[in-house]
Amino acid sequence: MTSVSIIGGTGYTGSELLRLLANHSKIDEIEHITSRKESGNSILKIHPHLKSMGYDNLCFEDISLDNINSDVVFCATPHGASMSIVPQLYEKGIKVIDLSGDYRFEDISTYEEWYNLKHTGKLNAAYGLPELHRETIKKANLIANPGCFPTGAILSIAPLVEKGIIEERVIFDSKTGVSGAGVEASQTTHYPNVNENLKPYKLTNHRHTPEIEKELNKLVENSKNNMKVSFTPHLAPFTRGILTTAHTYLKEEYLSIAKDEIVEIYEKFYKNEHFVRIYDNDMVSLTGVRGSNFCDIAGFEVDRNGRLIVISAIDNLVKGASGQAIQNMNIIMGFDEKEGINYCGLKP
Numbered sequence: 001m002t003s004v005s006i007i008g009g010t011g012y013t014g015s016e017l018l019r020l021l022a023n024h025s026k027i028d029e030i031e032h033i034t035s036r037k038e039s040g041n042s043i044l045k046i047h048p049h050l051k052s053m054g055y056d057n058l059c060f061e062d063i064s065l066d067n068i069n070s071d072v073v074f075c076a077t078p079h080g081a082s083m084s085i086v087p088q089l090y091e092k093g094i095k096v097i098d099l100s101g102d103y104r105f106e107d108i109s110t111y112e113e114w115y116n117l118k119h120t121g122k123l124n125a126a127y128g129l130p131e132l133h134r135e136t137i138k139k140a141n142l143i144a145n146p147g148c149f150p151t152g153a154i155l156s157i158a159p160l161v162e163k164g165i166i167e168e169r170v171i172f173d174s175k176t177g178v179s180g181a182g183v184e185a186s187q188t189t190h191y192p193n194v195n196e197n198l199k200p201y202k203l204t205n206h207r208h209t210p211e212i213e214k215e216l217n218k219l220v221e222n223s224k225n226n227m228k229v230s231f232t233p234h235l236a237p238f239t240r241g242i243l244t245t246a247h248t249y250l251k252e253e254y255l256s257i258a259k260d261e262i263v264e265i266y267e268k269f270y271k272n273e274h275f276v277r278i279y280d281n282d283m284v285s286l287t288g289v290r291g292s293n294f295c296d297i298a299g300f301e302v303d304r305n306g307r308l309i310v311i312s313a314i315d316n317l318v319k320g321a322s323g324q325a326i327q328n329m330n331i332i333m334g335f336d337e338k339e340g341i342n343y344c345g346l347k348p
């Protein structure tokens with residue numbers, strides 16, 4: 001009997017955790033699901049689409065963390081909030097999967113610089129990108145679930161970085177759906193400001209930049225932390241999904257590499273990875289991954305200037321958040337890694 005709790009159950013990632021866990025054969029119970037604003041109310045008030053999925057008697061609670069005794073707790077809370085919740089659960093010996101950025105950095109000073117927050121203190125967390133860190137995740141009691149943009153960006157070029165065939169300067173250009181901003185409405189996410197629009201933001205200073213950079217540096221042989229990542233996100237008029245275009249430059253000695261060889265590098269690198277799909281063409285799209293835990297990767301073309309272009313697509317709420325969190329839970333609990341999350345995209 002495995003029970004889980006969710007802290008922050010009214011948000012988009014909390015909702016997505018419930019949707020996916022409803023069909024997870026190893027989860028018998030949602031012990032607690034928290035909300036401060038909706039405490040006492042049925043979860044169907046906020047998530048009516050989950051009616052008849054086994055949650056009809058489940059209510060939000062605003063409870064003390066002392067009362068939580070689940071095997072696994074998902075913290076679907078904002079950065080800054082998670083670090084005041086996670087330590088208490090962690091110290092009780094509960095396995096915690098934190099969806100925020102609070103435990104993604106080994107180096108607290110980088111976190112404090114980019115998040116503009118004082119950290120309450122480091123814990124021993126594994127960075128929860130299974131394709132790169134499965135063995136560490138298996139042994140961890142705290143998983144720092146990766147950021148949505150970093151998931152698509154890191155997976156898109158990890159094989160090239162490990163192989164050492166590109167220069168250590170890369171540019172990621174990402175288009176994201178609006179659900180990435182969470183449930184709280186703002187001027188930025190207001191319908192007239194998003195509809196029929198494409199809006200760049202945080203042109204040079206998005207907090208996901210150092211997260212991408214530190215993970216790519218880990219893949220460089222004898223790394224001197226020289227990776228220079230430039231990242232610019234764009235808010236686009238769709239609900240879910242992140243399409244990332246990676247612009248990389250081949251090192252001089254690899255300029256004549258054939259596309260087939262590049263595809264082979266990717267197929268070899270991801271040969272045991274169910275949730276990464278490689279397309280040796282431009283058949284990558286957001287509808288191909290919407291609602292699914294797949295990261296689709298395509299492109300692999302080199303232009304006349306030696307620019308190698310790779311494109312990745314994920315659903316920000318699934319592989320970019322809740323699906324990946326369940327993938328991590330499956331790993332730490334010894335379940336089949338695909339359990340509860342093995343769906344293809346909702347195309348069209």
Ligand SMILES: NC(=O)C1=CN([C@@H]2O[C@H](COP(=O)(O)OP(=O)(O)OC[C@H]3O[C@@H](n4cnc5c(N)ncnc54)[C@H](OP(=O)(O)O)[C@@H]3O)[C@@H](O)[C@H]2O)C=CC1
Pocket residue numbers: 007008009010011012013014034035036037038075076077078079081099100101146147148179180181182183184316317320321
């Ligand atoms: N949306 C996305 O695509 C992605 C989100 N993430 C990360 O996942 C986390 C959750 O994101 P998302 O679901 O979008 O966020 P939302 O803003 O949609 O929801 C946040 C939830 O946290 C609760 N909450 C807020 N502050 C606190 C607090 N101080 N203590 C306890 N509960 C709190 C809220 O409920 P209430 O106020 O009622 O208590 C709400 O249920 C964030 O860290 C986000 O950065 C990661 C990857 C992708």
Ligand SMILES: CC(=O)N[C@@H](CCC(=O)OP(=O)(O)O)C(=O)O
Pocket residue numbers: 099100101146147148149176177178179180181182233235
């Ligand atoms: C559209 C939008 O606003 N997206 C958010 C993505 C945030 C997110 O998901 O945060 P973490 O992955 O770090 O937890 C942003 O750019 O800040």
